[in-house]
Amino acid sequence: MKTYLNPIYSCAAPIELSGPPHHWPVVVAGAGPVGLCAAIDLAQRGIDVIVLDEDNTVSVGSRAICWAKRTLEIFDRLGCGDCIVGKGVEWNVGRVFFRDEQIYQFDLLPEAGHRRPAFINLQQYWVEQILVERCLGLPQTELRWHNKVVGVTPRSDHVAIRVVAPEGEYTILADWLIVADGARSPVRGMLGLESEGQAFRDRFLIADVLMHSDFPTERWFWFDPPFHRHQSALLHRQADNVWRVDFQLGPDADPEEEKKPEKIMPRLRAMLGDNTEFEIEWASVYTFQCRRMRSFRHGRALFVGDAAHLVSPFGARGANSGIQDVDNLIWKLELVMAGQAPESLLDSYATERAFAADENIRHSTRSTDFITPKSEASRAFRDATLLLAKHHAFARRLVNSGRLSLPTTLEASVLSTQDRAGEAFASVVPLGGAAVDAPVEGPRGVWLLSYLDGGFTLLVFDNSVPADAVEVLANDANSCNVVQVGGKSVAGASRVEDSERLVAARYDGKPGTCYLFRPDQHLCARWRSFDLQSLRGAIARATGQAYVEAMEAA
Amino acid sequence: MIAHSLPGTLLNTQPNIQAPDDFYQELVDMHRDLSAQQSALVNAKLILLLANHVGDPVILREAMRAARQDIEPDQSDGTRG
Structure with missing residues (x-):
């Protein structure tokens, strides 16, 4: 290379x-x-x-x-x-093409x-x-x-x-x-x-190509492109002017044959055009499971x-x-x-x-079924979706060139404490979800996530946790840091300023609102007002004590 | 209010098309001059358009179930697997 x-x-x-x-x-x-x-x-x-x-x-x-x-x-x-x-x-933007036209574009992070x-x-x-x-x-x-x-x-x-x-x-x-x-x-x-699971039959050629190109830093995905008919293709930029190219080859392709440079070069030439200089850094043919x-x-x-x-x-x-x-x-x-x-x-x-x-x-699996339809009916619906997507917004939502990785919300985790009756949160972070970042001002930098650093953290709006409770929580066996958003400084707590009001907006924060984050920054409990006993109970639950209690009760 | 075919279902399977013969003819005419493969594609587009119009996942699921009724799995189909 x-x-x-x-x-x-x-x-x-x-x-x-x-x-x-x-x-x-x-x-x-x-x-x-x-x-x-x-x-x-x-x-x-x-x-x-x-x-x-x-x-x-x-x-x-x-x-x-x-x-x-x-x-x-x-x-x-x-x-x-x-x-x-x-x-x-x-990168944040992806584009999807069908034949020689763009049918769909998405922005994975449309907010600052x-x-x-x-x-x-x-x-x-x-x-x-x-x-x-x-x-x-x-x-x-x-x-x-x-x-x-x-x-x-x-x-x-x-x-x-x-x-x-x-x-x-x-x-x-x-x-x-x-x-x-x-x-x-x-x-x-x-x-x-x-x-255990499922193996897929379609083979794919994956190649990293060194080229100087003015293609934007976006994910480009083609269904049935003119340069690679009846299959799909992907182009994606990496560091050092290396570009990832992925060609669907179908189930009958010969992997040894397809790996040969004399086989790969014409495919790349057709995709990248005659005037683009490029070199192959690395290539492989794969199937997946x-x-x-x-x-x-x-x-x-x-x-x-x-x-x-x-x-x-x-x-x-x-x-x-x-x-x-x-x-x-x-x-x-x-x-x-x-x-x-x-x-x-x-x-x-x-x-x-x-x-x-x-x-x-x-x-x-759903993305794979869309990209490589397994039956005539499946292919008809796939092509119908792509044809409709050109003209109709609803069909763009059905186009599936890969649903890109988002953190899993741990719904129904035994480690989570259910909300108190009557308390509702219009928060972008659901119970079990990973914390969402926001700009702040404070002693440990300008991003909220820097304050959720490897231990249990209570994020609290305003000075709603008394200093003696902060001290108790810091000295518990499974200790908990308190980070307060705004309000008068409380001894022992870290204080951040919600400089752009985005913490309150994203977390539906009102004075007294408390969010308890696990050491992996997933939300495991929340309340509209602070209560030391509830908080200690939630930490006990999140550290597996509830498991033991349930086992002993059974 | 139109009576539905089965108690507890939302899918309307009672007559709801004003001029059924006209509709039927238009449906068949839509496929004129098309190959079997093109017809399959047009049908798929029609299903997707109507499904989006309906929207309600319960009704769509009931419709899919009603569509599959009386159709036995094809044992000779070697492509499935």
């Missing part, structure tokens, strides 16, 4: 080779974007973590390119948001007042490299390259992991194993577990990312959902490891993220 040279990482010989098996709190299998985020989140919480990877570099070729707003906000919390956003290209855009595009290897560099700056992480997991033995209080390193073979003992070893997940196989494991938790093995669930690429729901898995899991694991929450809290990881996986699979 011209624009990227894969770094070659090395590491010291594992200490296990010069002594008895060492015991670690957490081992992560797989140094992809999801595994690396898990390691960073753990390290930021002061937990030692070993990451094992069979390779010694980042992703070869780009693969994932679209990083959604929510993922960028998680990167912010993990201390690498600016670096990743700075390297990537921002958010730190991060709807999406950035950045090649997966760049994201991984930035995450590796972040890990290297955290003394709690140890990245072991060329260390391949070859056996896993689950025990009731730990997992024994057999590893082959260049210097020899050894066993490592982990209190918890996070399995982030990708779609084929060798560890899942070693544990005799399966990911939608599947998930029945449970993402098996004792002390916790599955995240592609190892746990797989989607089609339409909608950018793969890597983005994997990083949201980590966001959901790590704070729970920290509390369980510290003895501040029952182990059953981890079951809520499995149920919440299985719910999210089902949502992602549903969206991605």
Whole structure:
């Protein structure tokens, strides 16, 4: 590749080779974007973590390119948001073409007042490299390259992991194993577990092309374009003048044949025009699957990312959902490891993220069915929709070239406390939803999300929480920070100014309104007035105490 | 108020078209000079236009169920799967 040279990482010989098996709190299998985020989140919480990877570099070729707003906000919390956003290209607008006409255009973030855009595009290897560099700056992480997991033995209080390193073979003992070893997940196989679902037959050519072009930084999707009749195509900009091109090839294409440059070049020439200079950076032919494991938790093995669930690429729901898995899991694991929450809290990881996986699979399967119709009737409705979309607004809503990744609202989560009777909130954030950003002024910067930083946070409008309650909450075992929006400063609380009145607008904030956010910034309780006992009850529920009470009652 | 075909349903299956023979002829005429594939496309467009006009998901679901009535799955269809 011209624009990227894969770094070659090395590491010291594992200490296990010069002594008895060492015991670690957490081992992560797989140094992809999801595994690396898990390691960073753990390290930021002061937990030692070993990451094992069979390779010694980042992703070869780009693969994932679209990083959604929510993922960028998680990167912010993990201390690498600016670096990743700075390297990537921002985009909010998508256009859909049918044959030679534009039929539809959408803006994924039509309002101002958010730190991060709807999406950035950045090649997966760049994201991984930035995450590796972040890990290297955290003394709690140890990245072991060329260390391949070859056996896993689950025990009731730990997992024994057999590893082959260049210097020899050894066993490592982990209190918890996070399995982030990708779609084929060798560890899942070693544990005799399966990911179940559906495989799709259509083949796609994916190519990263280096070219200097004045195409805008937007997502362009074609149905049946003149340059690639009866199939679909996608063009998307990445960093360093690299463009992602995706061609649907149909089910009968020969993958070996289609990978050859002499086959790819005429396709690209037809799309990009005779006068555009370009070079192929990387190309691959793929099919895809939608599947998930029945449970993402098996004792002390916790599955995240592609190892746990797989989607089609339409909608950018793969890597983005994997990083949201980590966001959901790590704070729970920290509390369980510290003895501040029952182990059953981890079951809520499995149920919440299985719910999210089902949502992602549903969206991605529907997009796939629209893009690659499986029957004559399905094709007729697809083409009818596209023809109507040119003239009629209603049909544009039916066009599905990928419903792009949004954070899952954890509806009906057992960790959420239901609203008090008679209290209503016209908030853009529903119960179980991820916090929405807004501009503020205060001691920790100009964005609201910077104040929801890894622990429980009570966002309260006006000075409605008394100082003695702020102190009590700060000293509880599962402590809670208080962030007050406006009002007279209360000792111990952070105070922000709602400089553009957008916090109040987005959260339907009135004096006294309280929002309780979990450490992953999801809303788990809200009230129109502060009550210490209700708040402590909600934190108890959100840390899995309600689980235990329900079990004991049963 | 027109009586509906089944108690508890919203889909009106009682006569509601003023001049049924005229409508029927127009429906068939709409397909004049079209191949089977083009007709399928026109039918699909018509369904989508009418479905959007109706809007109510309960009525649409009842209509789909009524449309599938008496049609058995085709065992010879090798394309499904």
